[in-house]
Amino acid sequence: MTTPPAPAPAWRGVAAETLEDARGGLAAFLRARSRRLLGSLLTPHRRTIYWLAVVVILQTVAAMVGPYLVKVGIDRGIPPLTRGGSARTLYLVVAAYLAAALAQAFLTAVFVRTAGRIGQDVLYDLRTRLFAHFQGLSLSFHERYTSGRVIARLTSDVEAIGELLDTGVNQLVTSVLTLVSTIIVMFVLDVPLALVGLGAFPLLCGLTVWFRRHSSRTYREGRAAVALVIVQFVETLGGMRAVQAFRREARNQAIFAEVNDRYARANIRSARLAAVFGPGTRLIGSVTVAVTLLVGAHRVIDGATTVGVLAALLLYLRRFFEPMQDLAQFFNTFQSAAAALEKLSGVLEEEPAVADPEPGSAASPPAGALDVRFEHVSFGYRPDRPVLAGLDLTIPAGQTVALVGETGAGKSTIARLLARFYDPTEGRVLLGDVDLRRLTDPDLRAAVVMVTQEAYLFTGSVAENIGFGRPDATRAEIEAAAGAVGAHRLFAGLPEGYDTVVGKRGGRLSSGQRQLVAFARAFLAEPQVLILDEASSSLDAPHERLVQDALRTLLAGRTAVIIAHRLSTLDIADRVLVVDGGRIVQDGAPAELRTVAGAFRSLNEEWAESLG
Amino acid sequence: MGQSRALWRVRPYLRPYVRQLTTMVAVSFAAIGAGLTVPLVIRRIVDGPIARGDRGAVLPLALLVLLLGMIETGLAFTRRWIQGGAANGFERRLRDDFYAHLQSLPASFHDKWQSGQLLSRAMADLSVIRRFVGFGLVFLIVNTVTFLLVIGLLFRLYAPLALVTACSIFPLAILTSRFKPRYRALSRRVQQQQGDLTTLAEEAATGIRVIKAFGRAPLVADQYAASAARLRTSAIEGANLRATFWSLIDLVPNLTLIGVLVVGALAVGRGSLSLGGLVAFISLVLMLVWPMESLGNIVANAREADVAAGRIFEVFDTAAEIADRPGAVALVGSSGHLRLEGVGFRYPGSDAWALRGVDLEIEPGETMALVGTTGSGKSSLLNLVPRLYDVSEGRIVLDGHDIRDLTLPSLRRAVAVAFDDPLLFSASVRENLLLGWPDATDEDLEVAVATAQAQFVHELPWGLDTRVGEQGLSLSGGQRQRLALARAIVGRPTVLLLDDPLSSLDVHTEALVERALSQVLGSSTAVVAVHRPSTLALADRVAWFEGGGLEAVGTHAELAASSAEYRAVLGLDRPAGGRRTEEVA
Ligand SMILES: Nc1ncnc2c1ncn2[C@@H]1O[C@H](COP(=O)(O)OP(=O)(O)OP(=O)(O)O)[C@@H](O)[C@H]1O
Numbered sequence A: 001m002t003t004p005p006a007p008a009p010a011w012r013g014v015a016a017e018t019l020e021d022a023r024g025g026l027a028a029f030l031r032a033r034s035r036r037l038l039g040s041l042l043t044p045h046r047r048t049i050y051w052l053a054v055v056v057i058l059q060t061v062a063a064m065v066g067p068y069l070v071k072v073g074i075d076r077g078i079p080p081l082t083r084g085g086s087a088r089t090l091y092l093v094v095a096a097y098l099a100a101a102l103a104q105a106f107l108t109a110v111f112v113r114t115a116g117r118i119g120q121d122v123l124y125d126l127r128t129r130l131f132a133h134f135q136g137l138s139l140s141f142h143e144r145y146t147s148g149r150v151i152a153r154l155t156s157d158v159e160a161i162g163e164l165l166d167t168g169v170n171q172l173v174t175s176v177l178t179l180v181s182t183i184i185v186m187f188v189l190d191v192p193l194a195l196v197g198l199g200a201f202p203l204l205c206g207l208t209v210w211f212r213r214h215s216s217r218t219y220r221e222g223r224a225a226v227a228l229v230i231v232q233f234v235e236t237l238g239g240m241r242a243v244q245a246f247r248r249e250a251r252n253q254a255i256f257a258e259v260n261d262r263y264a265r266a267n268i269r270s271a272r273l274a275a276v277f278g279p280g281t282r283l284i285g286s287v288t289v290a291v292t293l294l295v296g297a298h299r300v301i302d303g304a305t306t307v308g309v310l311a312a313l314l315l316y317l318r319r320f321f322e323p324m325q326d327l328a329q330f331f332n333t334f335q336s337a338a339a340a341l342e343k344l345s346g347v348l349e350e351e352p353a354v355a356d357p358e359p360g361s362a363a364s365p366p367a368g369a370l371d372v373r374f375e376h377v378s379f380g381y382r383p384d385r386p387v388l389a390g391l392d393l394t395i396p397a398g399q400t401v402a403l404v405g406e407t408g409a410g411k412s413t414i415a416r417l418l419a420r421f422y423d424p425t426e427g428r429v430l431l432g433d434v435d436l437r438r439l440t441d442p443d444l445r446a447a448v449v450m451v452t453q454e455a456y457l458f459t460g461s462v463a464e465n466i467g468f469g470r471p472d473a474t475r476a477e478i479e480a481a482a483g484a485v486g487a488h489r490l491f492a493g494l495p496e497g498y499d500t501v502v503g504k505r506g507g508r509l510s511s512g513q514r515q516l517v518a519f520a521r522a523f524l525a526e527p528q529v530l531i532l533d534e535a536s537s538s539l540d541a542p543h544e545r546l547v548q549d550a551l552r553t554l555l556a557g558r559t560a561v562i563i564a565h566r567l568s569t570l571d572i573a574d575r576v577l578v579v580d581g582g583r584i585v586q587d588g589a590p591a592e593l594r595t596v597a598g599a600f601r602s603l604n605e606e607w608a609e610s611l612g
Numbered sequence B: 001m002g003q004s005r006a007l008w009r010v011r012p013y014l015r016p017y018v019r020q021l022t023t024m025v026a027v028s029f030a031a032i033g034a035g036l037t038v039p040l041v042i043r044r045i046v047d048g049p050i051a052r053g054d055r056g057a058v059l060p061l062a063l064l065v066l067l068l069g070m071i072e073t074g075l076a077f078t079r080r081w082i083q084g085g086a087a088n089g090f091e092r093r094l095r096d097d098f099y100a101h102l103q104s105l106p107a108s109f110h111d112k113w114q115s116g117q118l119l120s121r122a123m124a125d126l127s128v129i130r131r132f133v134g135f136g137l138v139f140l141i142v143n144t145v146t147f148l149l150v151i152g153l154l155f156r157l158y159a160p161l162a163l164v165t166a167c168s169i170f171p172l173a174i175l176t177s178r179f180k181p182r183y184r185a186l187s188r189r190v191q192q193q194q195g196d197l198t199t200l201a202e203e204a205a206t207g208i209r210v211i212k213a214f215g216r217a218p219l220v221a222d223q224y225a226a227s228a229a230r231l232r233t234s235a236i237e238g239a240n241l242r243a244t245f246w247s248l249i250d251l252v253p254n255l256t257l258i259g260v261l262v263v264g265a266l267a268v269g270r271g272s273l274s275l276g277g278l279v280a281f282i283s284l285v286l287m288l289v290w291p292m293e294s295l296g297n298i299v300a301n302a303r304e305a306d307v308a309a310g311r312i313f314e315v316f317d318t319a320a321e322i323a324d325r326p327g328a329v330a331l332v333g334s335s336g337h338l339r340l341e342g343v344g345f346r347y348p349g350s351d352a353w354a355l356r357g358v359d360l361e362i363e364p365g366e367t368m369a370l371v372g373t374t375g376s377g378k379s380s381l382l383n384l385v386p387r388l389y390d391v392s393e394g395r396i397v398l399d400g401h402d403i404r405d406l407t408l409p410s411l412r413r414a415v416a417v418a419f420d421d422p423l424l425f426s427a428s429v430r431e432n433l434l435l436g437w438p439d440a441t442d443e444d445l446e447v448a449v450a451t452a453q454a455q456f457v458h459e460l461p462w463g464l465d466t467r468v469g470e471q472g473l474s475l476s477g478g479q480r481q482r483l484a485l486a487r488a489i490v491g492r493p494t495v496l497l498l499d500d501p502l503s504s505l506d507v508h509t510e511a512l513v514e515r516a517l518s519q520v521l522g523s524s525t526a527v528v529a530v531h532r533p534s535t536l537a538l539a540d541r542v543a544w545f546e547g548g549g550l551e552a553v554g555t556h557a558e559l560a561a562s563s564a565e566y567r568a569v570l571g572l573d574r575p576a577g578g579r580r581t582e583e584v585a
């Protein structure tokens, strides 16, 4: 029944796929993993759940009492009336029923409230855990996993579990208890007839096993498909300008229709399995009722039991199979949630490739300016393609170093290793004599800040985005930081000044304005080591100069690594490193390097020429 | 159902499934019929053969019960089988259309709307509606019919008792009408908060680098937790409301049964009803328990679906303002003559003019550079030409046509843009380059790649078939920028718009691109926003913008000679690698 994943259409291109879906022997392991996750989510609520079970038992008893009292009313309350006797028994029965009904309503309310609260607590727990875990995972994970899938996990998978907690637990507990208590009552009424009724049990079990096997597969497909839908959706929204400018709509629509159809088809398959399962239990129910009726009739005729007992038993049998429908429905929701749980537990078991140090071995960087050392560092984004091989580099405390070289030379990689976005495959990076791997994330991030070319802004105001550099900064400090990079006049002049909302991804600012926000943010953070990777590529000349002036002040007493294609940046550098093919080919003060023949001098000449 | 107006509007999407829906309802009728017959047959057995002690008649009747049960099952199966296809098919169509509509909405809409909110509507809200269409709607019909049928049957059995049963409709109606408005308000809040939460998830996923660079994971996680806590509070409020409503609804069938028992017992006592009659009556009344109890669920579901539909139609109701006018003509044989006449532009929702009073004529084949400080309106102007936004005043004329009189596809085919932010999609390099011109030849492609100095694509693991973009290989900023440039020129558009196209390139590569580009530009009209004087070599003339207005137009040499301010904007007065000058713009 499994449909193999459709081969990726040619337009998608080729990529090293990560195997995400589980097959065969893995499935059992996955279930264990999901069970552990579910267990850890529910454990904190153990007590409440026990107490809830008591509530449900009472509630079910109250609900079961009803038909029983009807039977008593018919068997005992009515005969006296037909004989012209008193209606006392009948009224007693009615009073009891009324009490039971009120109790049932009250208990239902308690149950729904409590279950709702637990469900929401569990969801909250799951959401925050998952989110924090995603944030803790390293960039290499995010690059592989992609934002769309992260979003899919955080939304649609969590919602699938939410649905289970919302409706499923209700259904499960009530229906199981109804089943159990119905069985007990049936046994009390008439043992042989109850046994007949229970003959249906093995059949039900068989049907359930069948359903479970097939539906877990279709639901897993559904989870994978919904992630594709979300990925396509999010990517389209992110690139809408290019979509429209290049008339990509029709093609996109075809792609979306395809993944959306795949999702719908997975859902349909699941729904159809349920269409067999639910009515299947009902069919078993019908057979049971017929057999019970047959056997019961003979027993009544034989005088082994009464008409009232048979009537009640048949009533209970119907009651028995009604919750079976609920149970089937629950099982369906459960399978859907289980597929989601599988994905989520998988994510939660991912270890960050760039991990925090063991608590015992953590060290803090010393205060003040820090020196940076690369000791024989090798690194590649993919194992077969080394980018850096045995790089040695020492940057004394307080020095400003410029990395220059052509695109793809490895400048940004050096910067990313220093910011510990990745760990070297060999060698180590030291900050003030401490291996980066021994620094905790907060310590590292307080010490080292990197500003990149894509100035990512969050929804919110200009001030909030600058404040991201130091969340406890006052408005005055924020404005001072903007002032320092020469952008105060610009930001103050925006329609609502610093409170101007920047829109999705900062889209309401021009690209230069976005970069200035990113700069101000970094200035506000006042790190000991500042890394600027192409951070001023979209600035106009006047602002670039202002930023440079600001850097001159800021970088006094700080260590800095600057990557820029515009050699004007070199004005503020104490030292230039020319990088080529992952190696440092020239190293020296800018003025000094200009005088010797080599890569730097030719770069410099080209630059001078380009200025016209 | 005046309140459910939004939900009512999904009607057109149900239309293709009218046959399935009517079949479902018809099948449900039949199933109810079969279900109703069972207690009657049981009654006949209890009153007849069992009372008479006639063993022979029991078996055929029991078989009849079985047969009815099988029919009931078959019908239930049919209904659910159809339902699975119809509900999911409905959802799929609605989602396809939602996506299509989003693609047709202008950039200003997408500036305003968070992807997370839209995603939450496309996924969570739509599935709420699907659930209602698949279950709620059908059961609403089925249960109403069951209720009416059973009551009808009850009247034939014994009218006074039936009257008692029918009275249960009043408390149900009262409870429902009190619950509905409160639950609707709450659902709206929950769904809105769900969208906010999705937005946070989306931003945290796409902004992960910045978050990591500043070590702000704890801060972002706190924000997320706070938002999740708000959602939890609202959802718990919803659960409490449901708790009250459902428990009261549950009370109704029980009270009905009590009434029936009392009145029935008295009737049996008076001899106006047989004992078997009462048993059958009660077993029929029991058939009403579930329809009554489930009403609570259905009503809640319907409210949620209505709110969800409202949120979806809010987007559908946003008109695609930038669309073909009636009578729009296709642009054929464009020469690339571009003229801006008194163009003024305000971003929708903003009072500030991003551009004002811009008159500019660009001859076919000419290359015009746009120069100006950050925020002076260069990118805004470039966005106006392919009509990503429409001008607020004045007009843009291409080959004698107001661009708003041209069909969008023909306009956007003649015009190509390289954005300042090189947007790549998760697809092969080839697909990304041929985005707007799927029919371009390999030769065109090669020329574009060579011009943009993007030969690195051939060294990627799978060459032009390598997947790039978020789900593929990560490229450096300079690499992406060159792909964006190649993408713009591959179709040889008549009007080429380049937004700071060389900003991320090193000097050496920049020089190479420039040399190659100058040849391509010869045949196209080009508008290039630039910050670096080096790029100006490409331009025939320069339009200098300041604060959204056109300051001056002329050749670079003229402007540089006549204006110190112009030189400052380009940083021309600073000698390369030398000391800085004192003055600051
Ligand atoms: N989507 C938008 N909504 C509202 N205002 C916007 C939007 N995009 C840009 N703006 C504002 O319009 C003005 C012009 O921006 P534009 O992007 O055209 O500048 P630019 O000249 O391209 O600058 P840069 O050199 O930095 O790229 C700016 O003040 C900017 O804040």
Ligand SMILES: [Mg+2]
Pocket: A510, A511, A512, B378, B379, B380, B420, B499, B529
């Ligand atoms: Mg711009």
